[in-house]
Every structure is written in C-alpha cells, then in structure tokens.
Amino acid sequence: xxxxxWFHAGAAGGSVGAMTSYGYMLHLGLGGHKDTAEARQWYxxxxxxxxxxxxxxxxxxxxxxxxRGPGSGGGGGYSRDSSPGLSGRGRPCFLPSEQGIGC
Numbered sequence: 001x002x003x004x005x006w007f008h009a010g011a012a013g014g015s016v017g018a019m020t021s022y023g024y025m026l027h028l029g030l031g032g033h034k035d036t037a038e039a040r041q042w043y044x045x046x047x048x049x050x051x052x053x054x055x056x057x058x059x060x061x062x063x064x065x066x067x068r069g070p071g072s073g074g075g076g077g078y079s080r081d082s083s084p085g086l087s088g089r090g091r092p093c094f095l096p097s098e099q100g101i102g103c
Contacts, residue, residue: 002031003025004022006018007025011045016045016049019054020042020046020054022042023040023042023057024039026038
C-alpha cells in the first residue's frame with residue numbers, strides 16, 4: 001500500500017511515469033481497491049503528456065470495454081497499436097518510458 005501512496009504523490013506532483021504507474025495500480029487493484037474509472041483518468045493525463053505506456057494501457061482498456069473520450073466513437077485519440085501491453089500479452093504496462101525502460 002505504501003508504493004501506491006508514493007505513486008499517487010508523484011502523479012499528483014506531475015510525474016508522467018508516476019501517473020502511469022498509479023493508474024496501473026488502480027487498474028488492477030494493486031495495493032488497494034480496484035478503480036478502472038480513476039485509472040483511466042490517470043492514464044489519460046499521462047497519455048496527453050506523451051507517455052506511450054499510458055496510451056497503450058488506454059488502448060487495452062478500450063479493447064476490453066469500448067472506447068471513451070473526445071469524439072466518442074474513438075479512444076480519445078490514443079493509438080491502438082498491435083502490440084498491447086507488456087511483451088505483447090495484452091496486459092497493461094506500467095514501466096515509465098521516461099526512464100528508458102518502457103514496455
């Protein structure tokens with residue numbers, strides 16, 4: 001649970017990597033409750049700042065539950081590439097690409 005608090009603090013402070021990581025923890029319910037709506041919000045913030053893992057995670061969420069966002073027939077303008085998530089296994093990715101270790 002403490003990792004989740006740290007990622008939340010970093011996300012609230014503007015770190016795109018922390019936004020993605022915190023969204024991932026919310027998405028899967030790691031370290032606390034599962035909240036896909038809030039996870040989507042953090043992914044969207046990070047994706048809008050160019051974080052590709054957040055964009056990928058939004059695409060995964062869209063494939064599973066249908067797209068949301070501006071223009072509403074689309075996924076908010078985020079890419080839907082053919083290599084979703086970690087190692088192409090369709091799981092969300094949380095590794096911040098700003099550190100050069102993205103999925």
